Every structure is written in C-alpha cells, then in structure tokens.
Amino acid sequence: MKSTIYYVLFVSLSLASTDFRWTPSETYVNTQEFDLKASMEKGKGVYQTLCASCHMAEGTGVNRVFPPLESSENLKDASYVAKTIKNGMSGPIKVKGVTYNSSMLAMNLSDQQISDVMNYIRNSWGNSYGPVQTKDLPELLKD
Numbered sequence: 683m684k685s686t687i688y689y690v691l692f693v694s695l696s697l698a699s700t701d702f703r704w705t706p707s708e709t710y711v712n713t714q715e716f717d718l719k720a721s722m723e724k725g726k727g728v729y730q731t732l733c734a735s736c737h738m739a740e741g742t743g744v745n746r747v748f749p750p751l752e753s754s755e756n757l758k759d760a761s762y763v764a765k766t767i768k769n770g771m772s773g774p775i776k777v778k779g780v781t782y783n784s785s786m787l788a789m790n791l792s793d794q795q796i797s798d799v800m801n802y803i804r805n806s807w808g809n810s811y812g813p814v815q816t817k818d819l820p821e822l823l824k825d
Contacts, residue, residue, distance in 0.1 A: 718813045725802030728795050741807040748778040753808035760814050764822040767796050793819045
C-alpha cells in the first residue's frame with residue numbers, strides 16, 4: 683500500500699512539474715505540396731465548360747476572331763491572365779503576330795476555379811509557365 687501511495691505521489695509531482703504548453707514545431711507544419719497535375723485536371727473541366735467554345739478544345743482559337751492559347755506568349759504574365767479571366771476584356775490584343783479585336787466576358791469563378799483554369803491553360807498545348815495557387819491570386823489581381 684505504501685508503495686502505491688509513493689508511486690501516485692511521484693507521478694503527481696512529475697506531472698505537476700511538467701510544462702504541457704504546446705509549442706509549434708516543424709513536425710506539425712502541413713508539408714503537403716501543391717499538386718499541379720490535380721489542379722490542371724480540375725481546370726480542364728472549367729475550360730471545357732466555359733472557354734473551349736471560343737478558344738477551342740485544343741486552345742487553337744478561331745483565326746482572327748478568338749485568339750489561340752496554344753503556345754501563347756500572352757499567358758506568361760500570370761497577373762494579366764488572372765485579371766482577364768476575372769474581369770473579362772475587350773479591344774485589340776496581339777497573339778503570335780495576329781491582332782484580334784473581340785470581347786471576352788468576365789467569368790464568375792471562384793478563386794480556386796480561376797487558379798485551376800489558369801494552371802490548365804498556362805501548362806497545356808506547348809505552354810509551360812508554372813503553377814498558380816489560390817493564395818497567389820490576391821497579389822495577381824491587384825491593380
């Protein structure tokens with residue numbers, strides 16, 4: 683019985699002197715990496731639903747009517763692309779040496795959809811401009 687009392691007393695004193703405050707460490711940081719391939723797959727669905735009717739399924743556009751996205755240097759500027767998708771555009775634009783003068787309506791998309799469709803068009807059909815994450819959009823959409 684005495685040994686049980688001493689054991690309980692020892693454990694109680696040990697616990698009382700222990701600091702239980704949680705301190706964040708690298709072990710607890712979310713290390714999940716951004717999955718560009720998954721984002722592009724979701725973006726492909728958005729593209730097929732909203733964009734392919736003008737820019738065509740393979741991003742080739744319609745000559746002198748709707749600009750191509752395929753191998754387009756215009757997609758390099760992520761801020762320009764984000765603003766165009768979010769706000770639409772009208773007026774002349776030059777793509778691959780050809781001037782287009784039509785309108786694109788603003789897309790009513792969530793930030794996640796914008797980043798996904800950007801990842802799809804900026805990394806398909808000969809384009810290789812890297813990922814855009816949802817967290818990047820506030821900075822990209824600044825005026």
